Every structure is written in structure tokens, then in C-alpha cells.
Amino acid sequence: MKPLSVIARSQIVITAFALGHSLLCLLFHNTSFGDGTILTVLTIAMVYVLLKLFRVPFDTFLGIAFLSCFAGFYIGTQGALLIGRLLSGSGVLSNVLATFLTTEILGNVILFIVRKSPIGEKLP
Numbered sequence: 001m002k003p004l005s006v007i008a009r010s011q012i013v014i015t016a017f018a019l020g021h022s023l024l025c026l027l028f029h030n031t032s033f034g035d036g037t038i039l040t041v042l043t044i045a046m047v048y049v050l051l052k053l054f055r056v057p058f059d060t061f062l063g064i065a066f067l068s069c070f071a072g073f074y075i076g077t078q079g080a081l082l083i084g085r086l087l088s089g090s091g092v093l094s095n096v097l098a099t100f101l102t103t104e105i106l107g108n109v110i111l112f113i114v115r116k117s118p119i120g121e122k123l124p
Contacts, residue, residue: 006053007115013053014107017046018100025099029092036073039099043072046107054114064113068106076102 004012021042028035047065056064079098087094 007111010050010053010107010111013046013049014104014111017042017049017107018103021103022096022100026092026096029095035095039072039076040069043068043103043106046103047110050107050110051114056114064110068110072102072106075105 021039024038024042025035028038044065047068048061051061051064076098079102080095083098084090084094090097
């Protein structure tokens with residue numbers, strides 16, 4: 001059996017993190033702790049795993065992780081508001097759906113940037 005390509009493994013990582021983000025959003029959204037810290041840590045972890053697959057230098061990881069946290073927060077909160085308007089009365093479901101979509105978007109944007117640029121080592 002042929003091993004999976006780096007792109008295929010990246011897609012699996014992105015979807016797994018999107019499902020994890022969604023599950024933790026569902027579990028922690030309405031708690032006194034909230035879901036912000038957990039989702040931020042998961043976002044940084046996803047960025048780290050994706051960039052490790054492409055052997056990207058650590059300084060590049062720091063920049064992309066920093067931007068991803070802010071972009072994820074903004075896209076996620078605005079997306080949840082939009083989904084909440086479209087699906088009125090959906091409650092936490094709009095947040096969970098926005099979290100899943102935001103994670104997928106961020107992961108794929110990172111994948112697009114990293115695979116098209118020469119910042120990582122050349123992969124076989």
C-alpha cells in the first residue's frame with residue numbers, strides 16, 4: 001500500500017483538528033471557563049503539526065501561529081454571528097458550526113501558503 005502524500009496527511013490533520021475544535025466548543029462554550037483558551041491552544045497545535053509536516057522553520061511557525069489565532073478569533077466570532085442570523089434559535093450550534101468552518105478555512109489557507117512557497121525544505 002502506497003503511503004499518503006503530505007497533502008493528504010495535512011487534510012486529515014486539518015479535519016481532525018476541526019472536529020476537535022467543534023467538540024470542545026460544544027463542551028466548553030457555556031461554562032464559566034469558556035472555550036477561548038482551549039480553542040487558541042488547539043489552533044496553535046494545528047499550525048505546529050501542519051508546519052512540521054512541511055519542515056517549516058520555527059520562526060515562520062511563530063508568525064503564522066500568531067496570525068492564525070487572531071484570524072481564527074475574528075472569523076469565528078463573525079461567522080457565528082452570521083450563522084446565528086441565518087439559523088435563528090440555533091444557540092450553541094451556530095458557534096460549533098462556525099468553529100468547524102473556521103478551523104477548516106484556516107488549515108487550508110495555511111496549507112496553501114506553505115505548499116506554494118519555498119519556506120520549508122523540499123519534500124520528496
